[in-house]
Every structure is written in structure tokens, then in C-alpha cells.
Amino acid sequence: MSLAEFEEIKYDHSCERLDKPSRYLVRKARRDPDSGLQQLRKSMKSCTVYVGNLSFYTSEEQIYELFSKCGTIKKIIMGLDRFKFTPCGFCFILFDKMEEALNSIKYLSDTKLDDRHITIDLDPGFEEGRQFGRGKNGGQVSDEMKFEFDASRGGFYTPLENRIGTNANFGARRLKNVPVQQEEEYEDEQEQEEEEDAYIPGQ
């Protein structure tokens, strides 16, 4: 499948645009040959954005206070722990217009909310069920893969015995090498691998 329209090198601007699909989205689209391109096109035209790296304690009202500076907010859908029904650090924001959604990506990504740098990404549109964390413990996967203490995102996420294992494999260094199972549909994991995302003319 060709994602040419998203990968073409363009010379229209003198610097990069901040409202392009993230590398995560492009890779996700590439892995899905049936509807990947449609999903990507849909994200560019949708009124919905995904907001990540929120503190668990950030309320809808705080999100409203900040994001309403970009446009009219129709709805905020908080991401919830699917077992506890408590906020687990992400949300979807539905704006009134597509431009407002793009504006929020251009203007607010990586600004601070509740003392955390929030991430904002395009989104093809909200569907029921996506408001729940997909980690094994109900929250976001990214929290299950972190090792450092993060007070505003539930401290240490995994219980100690889960982190070091029960079969006497002591030491965090070893654990680093245990392959972490990565599932395709995880919303929140950031892709690490570098890859040339470039358009080849005429192909």
C-alpha cells in the first residue's frame, strides 16, 4: 500500500508542519494494508484529537480551560482504567470544527498541563470502547513499561513481584532484556525504531 501522500517530501514550507500525523500513526497505517490509508486520511479531517501523558489527577474541567482557547469543544472523553473506571492519563477531545482540532495539535502539543508536557495526536474519530486503557492492569500500556516512579501517573505501576518475577531472577538489568510483548493496537506506546519515511517519486 502506498502512503505516498503522507510521506512525500514537500517544499511548500520553510520548516516542518507540526500538524502532520505522528510517526506512530503512519506506522500503524502501514501495518494495516486494508484501511490504514483511509484511517490516516480520516485523521487529517477529523475533529477529534488524542491527548496523552496527562496526570491521572487532571480533570475534564482543566482540559476544558486549556483547550477551549483553540476552539469550541463539543465533548471531552476521559480515558479510563478499564477495571477501576478512574482516569488513566489520556483523553479524546471532540472539537466543533476540523481546523480547531488541527490548531490544538499545532499550538498545544508539548505545552504543560498540570505540570506535565502533554502529547497531542490526530485521531480518526472516537469509537465506543476506545476510552479504556488497554494495558494488562487496566491502564495504559506505556505505564506498564515504565520503570521510574511517576507520582502523577500512579507511582510505580507494576507490583514489585511482577516486575522482578517470582523465579529468583533478581535485578532490574536482567528484566530489561525480557522481551516485552508488543501488541499492534496499543494506542499509547511510542515507536522507537527509526525508519526512512520518504516518498519515492514515480512509484
Added chain:
Amino acid sequence: MILADYEEESGYREARPHFSKRQRLPPVVMLCKDMMPDIRTMGESAKAFPEDIKFLSEAIVHEFGNEEYFNNALLKTFRAVVLEQPHKQPGIALLTMVLNSAKPEIGKSVLNYFFDQVQALLNSSHDSEYETKSHDTGPWDKIKLILRFISILSPMVIPDDLIELYRRLLQFAIDINNSTEKRSPLSEAIYTNTLLNIPYLFYFNSDNRASLKTLVEDVLIFVENDYKIKDSDIELLKAYNKNSPYEPVHWVTAVLPNVKDALANEMQQLSSVFLNYDSLLTQQTTIHSFNEPLNLPTLEQILPFSGLDKGFGSVDSLWKTPRYSFEVYLPNSVGPFATVIPTTTYTGMLFQDILLDIIESMEFNRLEVARQLVTIDLFFAPGIFTEPGLPVAQLLEQFEENHSGTTFKIEDLAVGAILQLTFKLPTVSQSFAYFYSLLVEICKNSPKAIAPVFGRAFRFFYNNLDKLDFELKARFLDWFSIQMGNFNFSWKWNEWETDSVQWCRTTYNPRVIFIKNLIRKELRLTSNSADVEESVTDEFQKYMDPSFIKREDLIHYYSSLFKNFQLDEDDLRNNELYFRSPSFPFYESVINILDFFHKQPDTRSIAELENILKDVADVHGSIIEDFNRFTVTLLIQAIVFCGSRSLSHANKYIDDSREELKAILAQIEVSPEVKDQWICEAVIRYWNKNSQNGYLILDSLRYNGLVSSGAVLNFSLTEQYGVNMSLVDSTSIESIFRILNELAIATDKNVEPFEYVFNRLVGAANDVVSQLNTSDAIVVPDLDQEVQATDEELPLLDLAWKYESIMGFLKSILRKYSDEFSVLTEKTITNVSQGVTHEPTKQQLNRWILEAAEL
């Protein structure tokens, strides 16, 4: 295992050559991918610049003309830099001319390409199908930028051809200007844009200079004689309601003298502004002319578009209303000198123009904008600005030692330019989030250098709050709170203590209102209120309580629902439904009501609810003052309580029970206005500690048809316990603007609510005037002049501030909704002449109403 660990930590993998899984790019694409970024960043390093020119030109000479892909990429890159980063134009022009020396056809191609661009832009300027994007600055602004670029290319263009462009554009501006008695925005734009470019003809010293000089002199004489500048004093658009702290410079009036000054004295000013690239310029052996003359639109074609009010791009739209300078860093505020280059000089005006273009045309990448703005000095002659980040204290010291050194700060200029756009009246060109986050970004890059610059701006606006336009006060509040939210809420609160001590007993003092609203907004931006609490000094702890009305008034509100019943004040708690506290006589019935709302909508019937209410009426009716009012209050607060966990919970409960509530409300036999009033009260009193939530829930009730927009406006505009919340509480003010904005963009437009708000405010002004009992103009002392007031004088002073607030609000809505008010002109004038007896108020309002009709 250990080895694997070692590998990861040493970064060994990164050092290994990276083989892409996919096919490698064709050589020409690879070349462009590497070369174009170099062109975009040319000049950012002064040291590398000569080499850049050398290597780039060699490569381009070699490659140009071989592949269409390369030619396109190069020309498009040139175009992007010329339009988005105008400070880099001289570099691009130099590169073009070096190419022209080596291979004249490249020079010709570049020139033709840009000339065609101008023609295309001219054609689009009167295209009713024109599609604009947020980074589009508008056809006329882009024509300005390309004309500037072509002007810098003067050593390789025939002088007569160049001057002909100027002559034609200026004649066009004159013709448009003469076609109307009124001010013509487009003609002002073309006139100013074109004149501002003239000095660029002399950027490089070449053989053409002498002939250009004579030709330019002729053009200036012709334009001075033929262009009539029209008066444009519109009070509605002024940033300050009275005693403006500075005299704004009218761009159209200032541009010609500025340009003439710049060209006078052998162009001395220019050599101290423009970076001298003459040594890098190669001999231009081939001089080009344009292939064909410029085809300007006819007057018939352009006049329908000459108002620049069709939203054809951000910078062009700035011209819709007369352009005046907006200043924040005033001369003599730090020491006996200016830190920003005055707009009354060519240099000052040019910097304003360039900064504005950068901010507007690259809005899609605020990080890059932030970087370019504070390093723009690299692209101009050294010595214009002080060293970057120099603290004002040191600047003052330097100045005292040496009066001849420069005092202009690049940071002041950059921040001032962003603020100019943030505080632009009547509308802003981008959404506020852009400007606020751009300011945050600039500060993030070099907090030490920028934070004090912001501090000076904060102080400036704060000191002038009593004069600042009503709407601008709200923008200032937003900016300040977002800035604080990004920087741990740290502010030198002790600076404002004396104001708080002196004026905390008043209701309408502009500074106290600001402080209160600022703290409330900060509290709304954080989930940890301790962050805010710890940031303020003891004096301000009293503002940490964000109550909408005072506690005694809240008690009074709940008491008024009952008779022969004493409520327990301790049961009135934050975010809690009073009626379900165990001491309340029929709290069990209330819990049944809550249970009812918690049920799935399809498993409940309205009869259950009616039975509960009937039981309550039968058994406890005797302690209830007005059962209708109580029913409305109870049901609404019950819904609000059910949804109190978050806004989406509230929305869900309101959505689920909409029909039931409507049915029960319909049974209550009182006028809809009264019912609506009860609903608004019930919601806002429940959320007394967080009125923003209250207002957002009222929005949801409005969308669900449970309360009218008019009712919410009425609620905000009605005095509550002696305070007009629409003048003091930012959540109230924002709600009013939110409702009016919605109505203004609605398809079935109804102007009644606008008239309603206007009349209510006029009524409030009348009340204040009658309390002040005067027929003279109401004069309030300037707050920065050490005002003192005795206890007897204080209430009068407070009333005077109230009057100013009301008038400020009126000015803002007349301006903001001028389209709506322009159809109401006659009606509002009649209302004012009949309803207002206070002559100065009447005159003021009449003037604004007439101005609004012209906007």
C-alpha cells in the same frame, strides 16, 4: 545477556551504519533532501554563510535544468523562504545573483518564477472562490514580500522595469483610494506595503544604483502629491478607554516620512540596518527584464474586495481596520531611553512588519517561529540591538557609562510583536492558543532572558488595567494564567500587596478584580491547589476561596426556599447536595430522587418521580416557601449532583433525563422566564465554589433545550446580592461572550439577544449614574497616580469604577458584534436618546454606535 546489555548501553547499535529496509531514494531526491534545508537555514550561522553561498551555488549550477524535480524543489524552497522568513530574503537574493553570474538562465528562471507568482496572486486577489488557510497571510501581503525580494535583486534587473512595478502598484493604490470618500483598507495596504519595500532596491550596491535613485525620487514625489491619507480616528478600536499611556502611530501616515528619512543623507540609515553582503556579490553581466507587463485587476474587479474583510489571509485582514502601533515596552520605562525601535523610524516599522509576517505565516510551527524571532538580529547589521538577554539593570548601567550605545532589546521587540497580535482589536488573526503558546515557547527557550521581559509586560498591563479595554483585560488574564501554569505559578505577588491592602474592600476596583480572577483561573488550571496557594503571599490567601457569592448569601439563598425551618449551616458543603444531608427533613425522598436519576433511562417511568414529589408536597409542604421553586431547584440540583464527577457525567445525566425534566417543568405553572431563573440559580449555587463548572453545565442545559440563552444572559447581568457579576467575575463574562459568539455564527441569526445585553448594560449604567447623582462626565482618577480615598469616598469611587466597567463592556460588545449592531443602529440610537439622561454617557454611546455601523 551481559553482552546484550553492554551493547544497548554503549550506543553501539547507533554507530552501526543504518540500512533501510526499503528502497533507497533516487539521487535527485536525496540531493534535494539534503540541500533544501541548507537553503532554508542559510545565514543562521554568519560564519558559514560565505561557504554556504559558494557550495550551494556550485551545486545548483551543476544540477539546475537537468531534472524537473530539482528545479521545482529549488524554486519552491526559495518561495517558501521569501514568504515565510522574509529576514532571509537578502541571502536568497545573493544566492540567486551568484547563480545569475555563473549561469544567467538560472537567474532568469528565478525572476520569471517570482514574477509569475505576483501575477497569480494578483489574479487570486479578486477571486470570490479564494480558499484561505491559517498560515496564509493574504495575496497582497505575499505580493509585498515578493516585490521586496525582486527589489533586492535590483543589480540583475533593468531599473526601469523595477520602478515600473512600483509605479503601477502605487497608481493602483491611488486609484482605489480616489474611488471612495471613505477610508479604503486595500489602498492603505498597497500604499504602505509598496513604500516600505523601496529601500530594498538599494540593498546591494551596484551599477544600477544611480539610475534607481533618480527614478525613486520621481516616484516618491508623485505618490506624495497624489495619495490622500484619510482620517481614521475610531474610538471603538482603541486599546485604552482613556488616557492612553502612549500615542499610537498611524502606519499609513508614518510610512512615507520613514522611507524618505531612510533614503536621506546618502542612505546612512540603510547601511546601519541592512547586513552588508556587497563583498559576496559577483559581477552581474546579464541584466534581465520582465517578460511581460504586470496585469493588474481593473477597478470594477477589485473594488468589491477592497474592504479586505473577506478573510483572505491573516496579515491582509489586519488592514481591515486602520493600523496603529501597539506598544508595551514604552520609552523611558526602564531608563531615559527606548528599548524598542520606534515605529516612527523606517527600521522600527520594518522590524514590526517582518516579525508580524514570520508570526503569521509560520503559525504551523510555533517552535520555529520562537527560534527565528529572537535570532532575527543575525540577519541585520550588527549593532542594532544590545547583546541578547541583557538584563535591563545592566542596560541602564551601560547607558549611563556610554550614551551613544544602542539600547534596543531584541527580546522586547519580539515579545512586543506577539503581544501586538494577541491584543489586536477588533479580532485576532489566529486562535489565542497560538499566541499564548508561542509566548510560552519563547520563554521556555531562554527563561532567564525572557521571563523578566514578560514581567515588564505584566506590570505594564497591570498598571494600566483601569484604562485597558474590557476585552483586552480578559485576554491579559488568559495569557497571564497560561504563562503561570507553564512556569509553576511563580510571580512576585508582593509587588501587588499594597493594591490589595488598599482596595480589597471594593467590588469594582480593576486591579482587585484582576487579582481575584487570576487566582481563580490558576486554581482551575491545576489539580493541586497547593501549588497556587504556596505561590501567593499571605495578603492574597483571602482570594483562594473561589466562591461565586459569599457564604452568608448562599445561606440566605437556601433559607429562602423554606419557611418555619432553620437549616443547619454546616450542611452547606462544597460539591455536595444540601438536600440529602441527614439533618434535612425529607432527605430520604431526595435520595429516592437521586436513585431515580441513577437508573437506566429505559427502566424508569416519570410517574415514579412525580409520586416522590407528590409525597414530599403532601407531607412537608408546610415548610416549603414556594413548592414550584423548590421542585425546580431540587430536581436541577439533583441532576447536577449526579453528574458532579465531571463534565461528561453531567452531560450524560442531563441527556438521559431531558424529557422527564421537560415534562415536569411543563407542569409547573409559572412563566418560563421565572422557571429559567430558578434553574440558573440552582446550578450556579450548587457550584458556588466553581462557577465555571456551573456555567458549563448551564451550557449543556441550553443545548438540551432546558433553559434559554436569554435566561443565562439575564442571570449573569442581574445584580446578585448587590454585585453585578457580569462586571467582576470572569466565568460570568466568558459565559456572556460564549453565548453571543454562538448566536453570532448561528445560521438563523437573531439580533435580539445582542440588543438585550446592550439595553441591560445601559440600564446598569443609568443606575450607577443616578446613584452618583451627577450630570457631569464621570472622572475616575488614574490608578497609577497614587490615589487615596477615605472610607466615605470609597463607595463613590467604587461606583465610578463600576460605571467605567459597564461602559467598557458596552464598548467591547459594540465592537465585537458590530455586524449584529449595524442592523440595530437606529433602534439603539433611539433607545439611548430616550433611555439615557446623563448627557456624557449618551454622547459616548452614540459615537460608538455610529462607529460600530462603520466597522
